[in-house]
Amino acid sequence: MANTGVPFQVPMLTKSNYDNWSLRMVALLGAHDVWEVVEKGHTEPENVESLSQAQKDSLRDSRKRDKKALCLIYQGLDEDTFEKISGVKTAKEAWEKLKISYKGADQVKKVRLQTLRGEFEALHMKEGELVSDYFSRVLTVTNNLKRNGEKLDEFPTHKQPTTLPSSFPYLKIGSE
Known part of the structure; x- marks a missing residue:
């Protein structure tokens, strides 16, 4: 080269x-x-x-x-x-x-995936948090899930709008 x-x-x-x-x-x-x-x-x-x-x-x-x-x-x-x-x-x-x-070995990978799934499930936009900051947190967790072998097409995509704070009712209504 x-x-x-x-x-x-x-x-x-x-x-x-x-x-x-x-x-x-x-x-x-x-x-x-x-x-x-x-x-x-x-x-x-x-x-x-x-x-x-x-x-x-x-x-x-x-x-x-x-x-x-x-x-x-x-x-x-x-x-x-x-x-x-x-x-x-x-x-x-x-x-x-x-x-x-x-x-890690397979057992460690399974534990890591469980931890990341828990992080994903616990994701909620904090009151006063910028949408871009929240989106970055979501991307970080989903990228880590992908890198650890998670098939994200099987992941619940309907969850995300429900994690928005009450100050975003127009986004929640559009997703229901």
């Missing part, structure tokens, strides 16, 4: 931003043309000596792309998080380890 002169800033992973961090990293890794090696992985052949020159060139390119991806992932981590994955050998291993660490 040619350098366009636009520097890429690697997003920092925190304890609470894994979903957004991973989306940004997928875009960044894709822009650097290394997402595929993270997604599919890089495997070393058992016997490098038996490879043709073209295969050796391809292997060298694959190794380089894997290390570039791993380097970009490392740049987005603080020291404590880096220590958790410092033993991995490939970018795919690092990505998977971070994903499990922050997203």
Whole structure:
């Protein structure tokens, strides 16, 4: 990929931003043309000596792309998080380890979805709250639900107008 002169800033992973961090990293890794090696992985052949020159060139390119991806992932981590994955050998291993660490196993995912569903059900526009602020809160919860595997077409869409305060009767009437 040619350098366009636009520097890429690697997003920092925190304890609470894994979903957004991973989306940004997928875009960044894709822009650097290394997402595929993270997604599919890089495997070393058992016997490098038996490879043709073209295969050796391809292997060298694959190794380089894997290390570039791993380097970009490392740049987005603080020291404590880096220590958790410092033993991995490939970018795919690092990505998977971070994903499990922050997203959890199936049981943790189920609990997270239950929590998010509860947040969704509890959403109500506060008296005096701007509609745009309320809408942002609704979008945040629904985006988190989608990222965690919830199928939103099965979610109750009729609920939202009933969460508006009494100062919006014209919106409630139109939705009944």
